[in-house]
Amino acid sequence: MSGYHDRGDGGNYDHSHRALLQAFMSRSVMTFDEMKPIVAEILTAHEPDRTRLANDITQPIVTSMVQAVNAKIGALDFEIRSAINQNDRTLTYALVNTTSDALTQIATTFSPDEIAYIKRLLDCMFETNNKNIREVMAVKHMTATQLAKIPRNRQSQAAADSDGEGESNAQAESTVKGITINDADKVLQHLEVEAFFQRSPQNYYSLAPRALMELRAWLKETYNDPPAEDEDDHEPTIRIRDCEGCREIVTMGLRCDNKECGVRWHDFCAVQYFRGQQGSAKKCPKCKNNWDGSTFVGERADETGSRRRTTNGRSQLMNEEDE
Numbered sequence: 001m002s003g004y005h006d007r008g009d010g011g012n013y014d015h016s017h018r019a020l021l022q023a024f025m026s027r028s029v030m031t032f033d034e035m036k037p038i039v040a041e042i043l044t045a046h047e048p049d050r051t052r053l054a055n056d057i058t059q060p061i062v063t064s065m066v067q068a069v070n071a072k073i074g075a076l077d078f079e080i081r082s083a084i085n086q087n088d089r090t091l092t093y094a095l096v097n098t099t100s101d102a103l104t105q106i107a108t109t110f111s112p113d114e115i116a117y118i119k120r121l122l123d124c125m126f127e128t129n130n131k132n133i134r135e136v137m138a139v140k141h142m143t144a145t146q147l148a149k150i151p152r153n154r155q156s157q158a159a160a161d162s163d164g165e166g167e168s169n170a171q172a173e174s175t176v177k178g179i180t181i182n183d184a185d186k187v188l189q190h191l192e193v194e195a196f197f198q199r200s201p202q203n204y205y206s207l208a209p210r211a212l213m214e215l216r217a218w219l220k221e222t223y224n225d226p227p228a229e230d231e232d233d234h235e236p237t238i239r240i241r242d243c244e245g246c247r248e249i250v251t252m253g254l255r256c257d258n259k260e261c262g263v264r265w266h267d268f269c270a271v272q273y274f275r276g277q278q279g280s281a282k283k284c285p286k287c288k289n290n291w292d293g294s295t296f297v298g299e300r301a302d303e304t305g306s307r308r309r310t311t312n313g314r315s316q317l318m319n320e321e322d323e
């Protein structure tokens with residue numbers, strides 16, 4: 001019997017792998033469950049005497065096919081990556097561009113002014129709405145719309161690319177224009193349809209798994225300071241951190257109550273880690289603070305943050321923002 005496992009070492013690229021790549025080229029992002037019937041159909045077409053049903057498709061089969069495809073497309077700066085959706089734990093696969101200027105690459109269908117708008121959205125998610133006091137990493141629809149226009153005091157920043165922070169206002173004004181609110185809405189819709197952004201029931205936009213897979217290196221390069229060169233330097237600002245459990249980026253999850261501590265978790269990774277531990281037995285693995293799992297990363301941090309503002313007054317906020 002010529003089973004699939006005969007070809008499963010990732011070395012032999014055949015029609016079935018080509019068909020899988022084609023499926024990804026037309027859809028870009030698929031969950032494991034969405035892939036199962038497609039892979040079953042592809043393998044059945046490849047070996048008609050051995051019919052596969054969706055439920056015959058296991059993760060090792062998919063992994064092995066993906067490896068074979070990746071061996072072929074790596075030289076073209078493409079890769080099929082997988083990640084667990086922070087929201088619902090579904091396993092998601094995406095065809096991603098691996099070049100360092102990923103933002104420009106994903107945005108090939110946009111005009112330069114629209115790309116600059118997307119950069120303003122990302123700056124809002126990962127700088128403005130991502131302070132140590134509140135790591136929201138999302139932007140409300142209303143704010144996203146307002147960012148169509150370039151805020152006056154931020155024109156130089158909006159124009160600067162990731163490493164051009166020092167550019168003058170004059171230069172920026174001449175190169176980047178705002179876009180209309182109508183066009184901004186179209187960009188947002190497009191990003192949502194393409195599964196780069198996701199919109200929550202509370203109308204927050206955040207990065208969807210596809211964008212996190214595609215932009216993970218770029219996000220850290222852009223929003224995290226490089227490590228301090230000597231001890232006298234200020235602590236570098238780290239705005240994007242990985243999960244203590246799975247080591248993937250956390251934009252939606254939990255953080256240690258101790259604001260100085262870098263420990264972040266996805267909800268389900270934390271549940272796994274603290275399984276079987278009760279109450280005060282739960283300690284942060286780094287700073288040993290008590291862990292109560294009530295300090296959030298993501299849009300839930302926005303809600304708790306505004307409550308805190310009314311109960312503790314403004315002084316705490318001011319202090320944190322001064323840092």
Ligand SMILES: [Zn+2]
Pocket residue numbers: 243244245246247248265266269
């Ligand atoms: Zn995790």
Ligand SMILES: [Zn+2]
Pocket residue numbers: 256257258261262263284285286287288289
């Ligand atoms: Zn801690």
